[in-house]
Amino acid sequence: MSDILQISTEKFDARFPNVNQTKRCWQNYFDYTKCVAAKGEDYAPCKQFLKAYTTLCPNEWIERWDAQKDDGTLPIDTSS
Template sequence: MNSREDLKTTPVDPRFPTQNQTQHCWTRYNEWALCLKKNDDDEDVCKSARSYAKSLCPGSWIEKWDGERDEGNFSGVQK
């Protein structure tokens, strides 16, 4: 996985104009999960999507959602 030094801020997304970025975080995480699903879990192909999610979301949320995906009980995009 990327180190914190490799993270880049996600591009401006007009779907999320407010200061509260919770929905933006959720959407970016699910875009990453969807990328993995469409690309046979190829982490390299989906590296930028993961970076965008990590730049927006608290680390504890990413860890929680990663664990839920591994356990098969994530409420977003399924494996």
């Protein structure tokens, strides 16, 4: 039972005040992929980006971006 995921809303980010959160969603997804590429999935600070984008982004977007990343068609360079 220690593997229970605690879900909470992402905290305020001063870079995105009172605006549509789409950019914040994308930025956290991008930051997570770059962090994992550079440091690996077990690097604790990467988990903050993971939590942020899984909270902010619709699941359909994440699935599409993951598929594009696997296919090499994601419009960003995710290598470190």
